[in-house]
Amino acid sequence: MFEQLTQFFMDYGIWGLFIVSFLDSFILPIPPFFIQIxxxxxxxxxALRIATLAFIGSVLGAPVGYILGKWLGKPILQKILPEKWTALATEQFAKNGDAAVLIGSFTPIPFKMFTVLSGVFNYSIVKLMLFAILGRGLKFYLIGTLFYLYGRHAKVLLDEYLEITLLGIAVVVAIIWFIWNRRRKKRNQK
Incomplete structure (x- = not known):
């Protein structure tokens, strides 16, 4: 079924990719990167034009995921989890939401989890959009640039190095965020 859905959207070319990128931000289980590749x-x-349409679709879908999380997520979460767990999760997302959203926007973890959870936990939609632009842009344009520069050989590079590269970038971003956050807290204490 996954392959059939992917092929269905592939048949519509870049507009199929745009739709998948938009829907991937809040509901669709198909990552847009398969179609982009x-x-x-x-x-x-x-490849850069393809990356741009995927990027725009993904960023436009992020507020939809946020709104769905805000409207539907919290009531569902409150029925499933005890109140203290929900409060703890909200507190943790308030503390670490920046890193979670930024890192989650370009890792293999489904982006919809971060857009919906941002709404559920009342995370700043402005920050969500900023980090979505940074993270999704990085991921889509990394792939687009590889294909633009290396042509079909980029597929070999992606197969061998994409996951490790994205993980490495996630670690670097996490370290930078951690250092920045500590400095900000020290400044606030003074």
């Missing part, structure tokens, strides 16, 4: 393999010279 497939389209970039077919037309490497258009």
């Amino acid at each position: 497939g389209l970039s393999l077919i037309e490497p010279e258009s």
Whole structure:
């Protein structure tokens, strides 16, 4: 079924990718990167245009996930989890939401989890959008640039190095965020 859905959207080309990227931000189980890679393999010279449409769709879908989390997520969460767990999760998301959203926007973890949870835990939609732009842009344009520069050979590079590269970037971002957050707290204490 996953392959059939992917092929269905591939048949619509870049507009299928745009729709998948939009829906991936809040509900669809198909990551847009499979379609982005497939389209970039077919037309490497258009890889940056393909990345741009995927990026725009993903960023436009982020507020939809946020609103769904705000409207539906909290009532569902309150029925499933004890109040103290919900309060703890809200507190933790308030403390570490910046890192979670930024890192989650370009790791293999489904982006919809972060957009919906941002709404559930009343995370700042402005920060969500900022980190979505940074993280999703980094991921889509990394893939697009590889195909633009290396053509079809980029697929080999992605197969071998994408996950480790994204994990490495996530670690670097986490370290930078940790240092920045500690400095900010020290300044606030003075």
